[in-house]
Amino acid sequence: MIDFDGLANKPILATFGEAVLYRPSQALPFTLQGVLDRHASRVAFDQGGTPTSVLAPQLYVRLADFPAGVAPAPKDEVEARGDIFQVVDLQPDGLGAVLLILGNRQDRPYG
Numbered sequence: 001m002i003d004f005d006g007l008a009n010k011p012i013l014a015t016f017g018e019a020v021l022y023r024p025s026q027a028l029p030f031t032l033q034g035v036l037d038r039h040a041s042r043v044a045f046d047q048g049g050t051p052t053s054v055l056a057p058q059l060y061v062r063l064a065d066f067p068a069g070v071a072p073a074p075k076d077e078v079e080a081r082g083d084i085f086q087v088v089d090l091q092p093d094g095l096g097a098v099l100l101i102l103g104n105r106q107d108r109p110y111g
Contacts, residue, residue, distance in 0.1 A: 005096030009062050020059065021079040027070045034100075035060040036080050042101070057085055057102040064096060072098055 017033035042056040059078055066072065076087045078100065085102035092098045 023077040032065040
């Protein structure tokens with residue numbers, strides 16, 4: 001089996017990542033490497049069901065960089081580049097990394 005996490009995820013974060021402070025809701029804060037995209041475009045639906053393109057910041061991280069017993073979860077917080085975001089969704093890639101969809105701390109998913 002190919003170690004995709006070691007061969008791809010780890011070097012990607014070493015090259016393009018930046019230190020971010022991760023604040024789990026159920027554990028002590030810690031620092032890890034992540035790739036922040038503040039201007040990712042996503043599709044959202046209004047109350048009438050009409051699709052709309054919106055900006056939703058996202059953070060790419062390795063699950064192996066989380067302390068033992070700690071996993072990313074909605075409502076955790078991330079501090080990056082002087083801003084604080086709240087995790088509103090998680091999209092694991094199945095290969096050792098997860099894309100955290102971020103919002104602001106007032107529980108609005110895109111802001």
